[in-house]
Amino acid sequence: MGNEQLKGHLELLLLEVLAAGPVHGYDIITRLRDRSDGVFDLPEGTVYPALHRLEKTGWLRSSWSTEGGRRRRLYALTEEGRAALVTQRASWRRFATGMHAVLGAAT
Amino acid sequence: MSDPTNRGFDEAPRELVERYLDELYDALRGPARHARRVLAETEAHLHDAVDARVAAGATPADAERSAIADFGPVADFARACNRVSARERALALLADLRIPAIFLVGVGFFAIGLSGAIDRVLTSAFGAQFVFGDPPGTRYSAADCQHWMSLHPQAATCTQAYLAEARDDGLAQRFVIGVVGVLILVALLWWSRLRTRALRVPVPLVSAVAAAAFGTAGVALTGYGVNRAVNFGSHGPGDFFSAGGVCVAFAAVAALVFARTWEARRTLSR
Numbered sequence: 551m552g553n554e555q556l557k558g559h560l561e562l563l564l565l566e567v568l569a570a571g572p573v574h575g576y577d578i579i580t581r582l583r584d585r586s587d588g589v590f591d592l593p594e595g596t597v598y599p600a601l602h603r604l605e606k607t608g609w610l611r612s613s614w615s616t617e618g619g620r621r622r623r624l625y626a627l628t629e630e631g632r633a634a635l636v637t638q639r640a641s642w643r644r645f646a647t648g649m650h651a652v653l654g655a656a657t
Numbered sequence: 658m659s660d661p662t663n664r665g666f667d668e669a670p671r672e673l674v675e676r677y678l679d680e681l682y683d684a685l686r687g688p689a690r691h692a693r694r695v696l697a698e699t700e701a702h703l704h705d706a707v708d709a710r711v712a713a714g715a716t717p718a719d720a721e722r723s724a725i726a727d728f729g730p731v732a733d734f735a736r737a738c739n740r741v742s743a744r745e746r747a748l749a750l751l752a753d754l755r756i757p758a759i760f761l762v763g764v765g766f767f768a769i770g771l772s773g774a775i776d777r778v779l780t781s782a783f784g785a786q787f788v789f790g791d792p793p794g795t796r797y798s799a800a801d802c803q804h805w806m807s808l809h810p811q812a813a814t815c816t817q818a819y820l821a822e823a824r825d826d827g828l829a830q831r832f833v834i835g836v837v838g839v840l841i842l843v844a845l846l847w848w849s850r851l852r853t854r855a856l857r858v859p860v861p862l863v864s865a866v867a868a869a870a871f872g873t874a875g876v877a878l879t880g881y882g883v884n885r886a887v888n889f890g891s892h893g894p895g896d897f898f899s900a901g902g903v904c905v906a907f908a909a910v911a912a913l914v915f916a917r918t919w920e921a922r923r924t925l926s927r
Binding site for chain 2: 595
Protein backbone atom coordinates (compact mmCIF):
# COMPACT_ATOMS: atom_id res chain seq x y z
CA MET A 551 0.00 0.00 0.00
CA GLY A 552 1.39 3.44 -0.92
CA ASN A 553 2.49 5.74 1.87
CA GLU A 554 0.19 8.56 0.72
CA GLN A 555 -2.80 6.20 0.75
CA LEU A 556 -1.83 4.97 4.19
CA LYS A 557 -1.42 8.47 5.66
CA GLY A 558 -5.12 9.14 5.08
CA HIS A 559 -5.98 6.30 7.44
CA LEU A 560 -3.14 6.72 9.91
CA GLU A 561 -5.32 8.21 12.66
CA LEU A 562 -7.70 5.23 12.61
CA LEU A 563 -4.76 2.80 12.63
CA LEU A 564 -3.12 4.55 15.59
CA LEU A 565 -6.37 4.63 17.56
CA GLU A 566 -6.87 0.94 16.79
CA VAL A 567 -3.39 -0.03 18.04
CA LEU A 568 -3.89 2.03 21.20
CA ALA A 569 -7.28 0.45 21.92
CA ALA A 570 -5.44 -2.44 23.62
CA GLY A 571 -3.78 -0.14 26.18
CA PRO A 572 -1.00 2.44 26.61
CA VAL A 573 1.89 2.03 24.14
CA HIS A 574 4.96 4.12 23.26
CA GLY A 575 5.84 5.27 19.74
CA TYR A 576 8.31 2.59 18.74
CA ASP A 577 5.96 -0.14 19.94
CA ILE A 578 3.05 1.37 18.00
CA ILE A 579 5.06 1.14 14.79
CA THR A 580 6.19 -2.44 15.34
CA ARG A 581 2.63 -3.48 16.20
CA LEU A 582 1.30 -1.75 13.07
CA ARG A 583 3.88 -3.53 10.94
CA ASP A 584 3.30 -6.90 12.60
CA ARG A 585 -0.50 -6.72 12.48
CA SER A 586 -0.45 -5.75 8.81
CA ASP A 587 2.10 -8.48 7.92
CA GLY A 588 4.52 -5.79 6.85
CA VAL A 589 2.05 -4.07 4.47
CA PHE A 590 1.90 -0.88 6.52
CA ASP A 591 5.52 0.20 6.50
CA LEU A 592 5.57 4.00 6.85
CA PRO A 593 8.66 6.10 7.55
CA GLU A 594 8.64 5.62 11.32
CA GLY A 595 8.95 9.34 12.04
CA THR A 596 5.52 9.89 10.43
CA VAL A 597 3.82 8.45 13.47
CA TYR A 598 4.94 11.06 16.02
CA PRO A 599 3.39 14.19 14.47
CA ALA A 600 0.17 12.18 14.03
CA LEU A 601 0.26 11.15 17.70
CA HIS A 602 0.85 14.77 18.74
CA ARG A 603 -2.08 15.93 16.61
CA LEU A 604 -4.36 13.29 18.13
CA GLU A 605 -3.28 14.35 21.59
CA LYS A 606 -4.07 18.00 20.82
CA THR A 607 -7.47 16.91 19.51
CA GLY A 608 -8.08 15.31 22.90
CA TRP A 609 -8.30 11.74 21.62
CA LEU A 610 -5.04 10.67 23.28
CA ARG A 611 -3.21 11.53 26.46
CA SER A 612 0.46 10.85 27.11
CA SER A 613 2.94 10.67 29.95
CA TRP A 614 6.61 9.87 30.40
CA SER A 615 7.67 6.46 31.69
CA THR A 616 11.16 5.12 32.28
CA GLU A 617 12.13 1.55 31.44
CA GLY A 618 15.68 0.20 31.49
CA GLY A 619 17.01 3.74 31.99
CA ARG A 620 15.28 4.99 28.83
CA ARG A 621 12.55 7.63 28.96
CA ARG A 622 9.61 6.97 26.65
CA ARG A 623 6.36 8.76 26.02
CA LEU A 624 3.41 6.44 26.61
CA TYR A 625 0.22 7.16 24.68
CA ALA A 626 -3.25 6.07 25.77
CA LEU A 627 -6.77 6.57 24.40
CA THR A 628 -9.05 9.03 26.17
CA GLU A 629 -12.80 8.44 26.42
CA GLU A 630 -13.22 10.83 23.49
CA GLY A 631 -10.62 8.87 21.53
CA ARG A 632 -12.43 5.62 22.23
CA ALA A 633 -15.68 7.11 20.94
CA ALA A 634 -13.88 8.48 17.86
CA LEU A 635 -12.43 5.02 17.20
CA VAL A 636 -15.91 3.47 17.22
CA THR A 637 -17.18 6.12 14.77
CA GLN A 638 -14.15 5.93 12.46
CA ARG A 639 -14.16 2.14 12.49
CA ALA A 640 -17.83 2.06 11.43
CA SER A 641 -17.21 4.66 8.75
CA TRP A 642 -14.22 2.73 7.39
CA ARG A 643 -16.24 -0.52 7.30
CA ARG A 644 -19.01 1.16 5.30
CA PHE A 645 -16.40 2.56 2.90
CA ALA A 646 -14.61 -0.80 2.58
CA THR A 647 -17.89 -2.63 1.97
CA GLY A 648 -18.74 -0.16 -0.79
CA MET A 649 -15.28 -0.44 -2.36
CA HIS A 650 -15.42 -4.22 -2.18
CA ALA A 651 -18.85 -4.28 -3.80
CA VAL A 652 -17.71 -2.03 -6.65
CA LEU A 653 -14.36 -3.75 -7.22
CA GLY A 654 -15.96 -7.18 -6.85
CA ALA A 655 -18.57 -6.32 -9.47
CA ALA A 656 -15.85 -5.11 -11.86
CA THR A 657 -13.92 -8.39 -11.82
CA MET B 658 28.80 -8.13 26.41
CA SER B 659 26.05 -5.75 27.58
CA ASP B 660 22.38 -6.48 27.10
CA PRO B 661 21.39 -4.45 23.99
CA THR B 662 17.76 -4.18 25.11
CA ASN B 663 18.80 -2.59 28.39
CA ARG B 664 21.09 0.13 27.04
CA GLY B 665 21.12 3.26 29.19
CA PHE B 666 21.82 6.79 27.89
CA ASP B 667 25.09 6.95 29.83
CA GLU B 668 26.78 4.49 27.48
CA ALA B 669 29.01 5.53 24.58
CA PRO B 670 27.04 7.65 22.10
CA ARG B 671 25.97 6.18 18.77
CA GLU B 672 27.47 8.63 16.34
CA LEU B 673 24.90 8.46 13.54
CA VAL B 674 22.01 8.72 15.98
CA GLU B 675 23.71 11.66 17.71
CA ARG B 676 24.24 13.40 14.39
CA TYR B 677 20.61 12.83 13.42
CA LEU B 678 19.48 14.33 16.75
CA ASP B 679 21.80 17.33 16.31
CA GLU B 680 20.32 18.04 12.87
CA LEU B 681 16.82 17.60 14.23
CA TYR B 682 17.58 20.04 17.06
CA ASP B 683 18.61 22.65 14.49
CA ALA B 684 15.52 22.06 12.34
CA LEU B 685 12.85 22.12 15.05
CA ARG B 686 10.87 25.32 15.59
CA GLY B 687 8.21 26.36 18.08
CA PRO B 688 7.84 26.16 21.86
CA ALA B 689 10.91 24.76 23.65
CA ARG B 690 8.80 22.19 25.50
CA HIS B 691 7.47 20.73 22.25
CA ALA B 692 10.96 20.63 20.71
CA ARG B 693 12.44 18.93 23.79
CA ARG B 694 9.68 16.36 23.74
CA VAL B 695 10.20 15.58 20.04
CA LEU B 696 13.94 15.20 20.61
CA ALA B 697 13.47 12.90 23.62
CA GLU B 698 10.93 10.73 21.80
CA THR B 699 13.12 10.51 18.70
CA GLU B 700 16.17 9.62 20.77
CA ALA B 701 14.34 6.81 22.60
CA HIS B 702 12.82 5.57 19.33
CA LEU B 703 16.14 5.44 17.46
CA HIS B 704 17.91 3.66 20.33
CA ASP B 705 15.05 1.13 20.59
CA ALA B 706 15.26 0.57 16.83
CA VAL B 707 19.06 0.13 16.90
CA ASP B 708 18.79 -2.25 19.89
CA ALA B 709 16.20 -4.36 18.07
CA ARG B 710 18.40 -4.63 14.97
CA VAL B 711 21.50 -5.48 16.98
CA ALA B 712 19.52 -8.12 18.88
CA ALA B 713 18.45 -9.54 15.50
CA GLY B 714 22.12 -9.89 14.47
CA ALA B 715 22.97 -6.65 12.64
CA THR B 716 26.30 -4.92 13.28
CA PRO B 717 25.98 -1.74 15.38
CA ALA B 718 26.90 0.46 12.40
CA ASP B 719 24.38 -1.23 10.09
CA ALA B 720 21.75 -1.14 12.82
CA GLU B 721 22.19 2.64 13.20
CA ARG B 722 22.07 3.26 9.45
CA SER B 723 18.95 1.12 9.02
CA ALA B 724 17.15 2.61 12.04
CA ILE B 725 17.76 6.14 10.76
CA ALA B 726 16.74 5.28 7.20
CA ASP B 727 13.48 3.74 8.45
CA PHE B 728 12.74 6.77 10.62
CA GLY B 729 12.86 9.11 7.63
CA PRO B 730 14.81 12.23 6.59
CA VAL B 731 15.36 14.89 9.26
CA ALA B 732 13.87 17.67 7.12
CA ASP B 733 10.58 15.80 6.48
CA PHE B 734 10.20 14.79 10.10
CA ALA B 735 11.02 18.28 11.45
CA ARG B 736 8.61 19.89 8.95
CA ALA B 737 5.77 17.62 10.08
CA CYS B 738 6.53 18.32 13.77
CA ASN B 739 6.79 22.07 13.14
CA ARG B 740 3.37 22.04 11.46
CA VAL B 741 1.85 20.59 14.64
CA SER B 742 3.55 23.20 16.81
CA ALA B 743 2.61 26.10 14.48
CA ARG B 744 -0.98 26.05 15.79
CA GLU B 745 0.38 26.00 19.34
CA ARG B 746 2.62 28.98 18.49
CA ALA B 747 -0.32 30.91 17.07
CA LEU B 748 -2.40 30.24 20.18
CA ALA B 749 0.51 31.25 22.43
CA LEU B 750 0.94 34.48 20.46
CA LEU B 751 -2.77 35.25 20.80
CA ALA B 752 -2.56 34.58 24.54
CA ASP B 753 0.49 36.88 24.77
CA LEU B 754 -1.34 39.65 22.91
CA ARG B 755 -4.42 39.48 25.13
CA ILE B 756 -2.98 41.57 27.97
CA PRO B 757 -1.42 44.27 25.71
CA ALA B 758 -4.74 44.53 23.84
CA ILE B 759 -6.71 44.95 27.08
CA PHE B 760 -4.12 47.49 28.28
CA LEU B 761 -4.48 49.52 25.06
CA VAL B 762 -8.28 49.42 25.31
CA GLY B 763 -7.97 50.70 28.90
CA VAL B 764 -5.66 53.53 27.81
CA GLY B 765 -7.96 54.36 24.88
CA PHE B 766 -11.04 54.55 27.13
CA PHE B 767 -9.10 56.70 29.61
CA ALA B 768 -8.14 59.04 26.74
CA ILE B 769 -11.82 59.37 25.78
CA GLY B 770 -12.65 60.21 29.41
CA LEU B 771 -9.87 62.81 29.47
CA SER B 772 -11.19 64.44 26.29
CA GLY B 773 -14.60 64.59 28.01
CA ALA B 774 -13.00 66.46 30.92
CA ILE B 775 -11.43 68.92 28.46
CA ASP B 776 -14.82 69.27 26.73
CA ARG B 777 -16.29 70.27 30.09
CA VAL B 778 -13.63 73.00 30.50
CA LEU B 779 -14.11 74.21 26.91
CA THR B 780 -17.90 74.26 27.39
CA SER B 781 -17.51 76.39 30.52
CA ALA B 782 -15.09 78.74 28.75
CA PHE B 783 -16.61 79.06 25.25
CA GLY B 784 -20.13 77.65 25.52
CA ALA B 785 -21.76 74.39 24.41
CA GLN B 786 -22.01 75.56 20.77
CA PHE B 787 -18.22 75.69 20.42
CA VAL B 788 -17.90 72.07 21.59
CA PHE B 789 -21.13 70.33 20.53
CA GLY B 790 -22.71 72.64 17.96
CA ASP B 791 -23.81 71.39 14.55
CA PRO B 792 -22.98 73.40 11.40
CA PRO B 793 -25.26 76.45 10.91
CA GLY B 794 -28.44 75.66 9.00
CA THR B 795 -28.73 72.10 10.33
CA ARG B 796 -32.41 71.20 10.51
CA TYR B 797 -33.87 69.02 13.25
CA SER B 798 -37.11 67.07 13.03
CA ALA B 799 -40.13 68.25 14.95
CA ALA B 800 -40.17 65.05 16.98
CA ASP B 801 -36.52 65.51 18.02
CA CYS B 802 -37.13 69.15 18.94
CA GLN B 803 -40.16 68.17 21.01
CA HIS B 804 -38.13 65.50 22.78
CA TRP B 805 -35.20 67.83 23.59
CA MET B 806 -37.51 70.68 24.66
CA SER B 807 -39.30 68.33 27.03
CA LEU B 808 -35.96 67.35 28.58
CA HIS B 809 -34.72 70.95 28.75
CA PRO B 810 -37.79 73.17 29.32
CA GLN B 811 -35.57 76.17 30.14
CA ALA B 812 -34.30 76.24 26.50
CA ALA B 813 -35.84 79.00 24.40
CA THR B 814 -35.18 77.34 20.99
CA CYS B 815 -34.81 73.86 19.55
CA THR B 816 -31.11 74.52 18.91
CA GLN B 817 -30.55 75.50 22.53
CA ALA B 818 -32.37 72.35 23.69
CA TYR B 819 -30.29 70.24 21.29
CA LEU B 820 -27.05 71.78 22.60
CA ALA B 821 -28.05 71.15 26.20
CA GLU B 822 -28.89 67.53 25.39
CA ALA B 823 -25.71 66.99 23.35
CA ARG B 824 -23.63 68.51 26.15
CA ASP B 825 -25.25 66.39 28.89
CA ASP B 826 -25.08 63.17 26.85
CA GLY B 827 -21.57 63.79 25.52
CA LEU B 828 -20.06 64.63 28.89
CA ALA B 829 -21.85 61.80 30.72
CA GLN B 830 -20.88 59.18 28.13
CA ARG B 831 -17.24 60.22 28.13
CA PHE B 832 -17.15 60.29 31.91
CA VAL B 833 -18.48 56.71 32.05
CA ILE B 834 -16.06 55.52 29.33
CA GLY B 835 -13.16 57.19 31.16
CA VAL B 836 -14.14 55.49 34.43
CA VAL B 837 -14.35 52.12 32.62
CA GLY B 838 -10.85 52.77 31.23
CA VAL B 839 -9.48 53.49 34.71
CA LEU B 840 -11.21 50.36 36.05
CA ILE B 841 -9.65 48.25 33.28
CA LEU B 842 -6.16 49.60 34.07
CA VAL B 843 -6.64 49.14 37.83
CA ALA B 844 -7.98 45.60 37.25
CA LEU B 845 -4.91 44.75 35.15
CA LEU B 846 -2.62 46.06 37.88
CA TRP B 847 -4.55 44.14 40.54
CA TRP B 848 -4.49 40.97 38.42
CA SER B 849 -0.74 41.22 37.90
CA ARG B 850 -0.17 41.63 41.67
CA LEU B 851 -2.49 38.71 42.39
CA ARG B 852 -0.38 36.55 40.10
CA THR B 853 2.74 37.86 41.89
CA ARG B 854 4.44 38.76 38.67
CA ALA B 855 4.86 41.89 36.60
CA LEU B 856 2.41 42.67 33.81
CA ARG B 857 3.61 40.93 30.66
CA VAL B 858 3.29 43.96 28.44
CA PRO B 859 5.84 44.05 25.60
CA VAL B 860 6.59 47.77 26.01
CA PRO B 861 8.19 48.46 22.60
CA LEU B 862 5.32 46.76 20.71
CA VAL B 863 2.56 48.35 22.81
CA SER B 864 4.13 51.83 22.70
CA ALA B 865 4.68 51.59 18.92
CA VAL B 866 1.06 50.50 18.33
CA ALA B 867 -0.21 53.21 20.70
CA ALA B 868 1.93 55.91 19.04
CA ALA B 869 0.70 54.92 15.58
CA ALA B 870 -2.98 54.62 16.58
CA PHE B 871 -3.14 57.74 18.72
CA GLY B 872 -1.00 59.68 16.23
CA THR B 873 -3.25 58.83 13.29
CA ALA B 874 -6.42 59.58 15.27
CA GLY B 875 -4.90 62.81 16.63
CA VAL B 876 -3.95 64.16 13.21
CA ALA B 877 -7.33 63.19 11.70
CA LEU B 878 -9.40 64.67 14.54
CA THR B 879 -7.38 67.89 14.77
CA GLY B 880 -7.53 68.28 11.00
CA TYR B 881 -11.28 67.80 11.08
CA GLY B 882 -11.53 70.38 13.89
CA VAL B 883 -9.51 72.93 11.89
CA ASN B 884 -11.71 72.29 8.85
CA ARG B 885 -14.81 72.77 11.01
CA ALA B 886 -13.44 76.03 12.46
CA VAL B 887 -12.51 77.40 9.03
CA ASN B 888 -15.86 76.53 7.45
CA PHE B 889 -18.30 76.96 10.33
CA GLY B 890 -16.49 79.18 12.85
CA SER B 891 -17.44 78.40 16.43
CA HIS B 892 -20.00 75.70 15.55
CA GLY B 893 -18.57 72.53 17.04
CA PRO B 894 -14.80 72.44 16.46
CA GLY B 895 -14.09 72.18 20.21
CA ASP B 896 -15.06 68.51 20.46
CA PHE B 897 -12.58 67.58 17.70
CA PHE B 898 -9.85 69.79 19.18
CA SER B 899 -10.18 68.16 22.61
CA ALA B 900 -10.20 64.61 21.23
CA GLY B 901 -7.41 65.38 18.74
CA GLY B 902 -5.31 67.13 21.38
CA VAL B 903 -5.59 64.21 23.79
CA CYS B 904 -4.67 61.75 21.01
CA VAL B 905 -1.64 63.80 19.95
CA ALA B 906 -0.48 64.06 23.59
CA PHE B 907 -0.89 60.29 24.14
CA ALA B 908 0.90 59.59 20.85
CA ALA B 909 3.80 61.81 21.93
CA VAL B 910 4.09 60.01 25.28
CA ALA B 911 3.91 56.59 23.56
CA ALA B 912 6.54 57.64 21.02
CA LEU B 913 8.81 58.83 23.83
CA VAL B 914 8.39 55.52 25.69
CA PHE B 915 9.11 53.62 22.47
CA ALA B 916 12.24 55.68 21.77
CA ARG B 917 13.57 55.14 25.30
CA THR B 918 12.95 51.37 25.38
CA TRP B 919 14.39 51.03 21.88
CA GLU B 920 17.50 52.94 22.88
CA ALA B 921 17.83 50.86 26.07
CA ARG B 922 17.65 47.65 24.01
CA ARG B 923 20.28 48.88 21.57
CA THR B 924 22.59 49.80 24.46
CA LEU B 925 22.12 46.35 26.03
CA SER B 926 22.78 44.54 22.76
CA ARG B 927 26.07 46.38 22.11
